[in-house]
């Protein structure tokens with residue numbers, strides 16, 4: 001189980017989440033930041049730090065945002 005970054009992050013470049021992640025698994029992509037699901041330890045620190053509430057635990061990602069789960073997996077597969 002990992003945390004996932006969703007649509008409110010797009011175009012947002014403040015990256016408060018990156019600063020607080022203890023395992024450094026949040027990476028900048030072309031249009032948004034991504035959490036590496038294989039490295040995330042689900043501590044929740046990033047969720048609290050995000051000013052636009054873009055971060056959810058995977059199970060709690062809203063229905064219309066669920067494609068962001070696959071988008072993150074694809075992002076790290078192609079790195």
Ligand code: SF4
Pocket residue numbers: 005008009010012013014015016017018033049050051052053054055
């Ligand atoms: S803090 Fe939120 S909006 Fe900012 S980069 Fe992280 S996920 Fe995106």
Ligand code: SF4
Pocket residue numbers: 003020021022023024025026035039040041042043044045046047
């Ligand atoms: S839940 Fe914790 S480990 Fe996972 S991305 Fe957020 S800050 Fe990093």
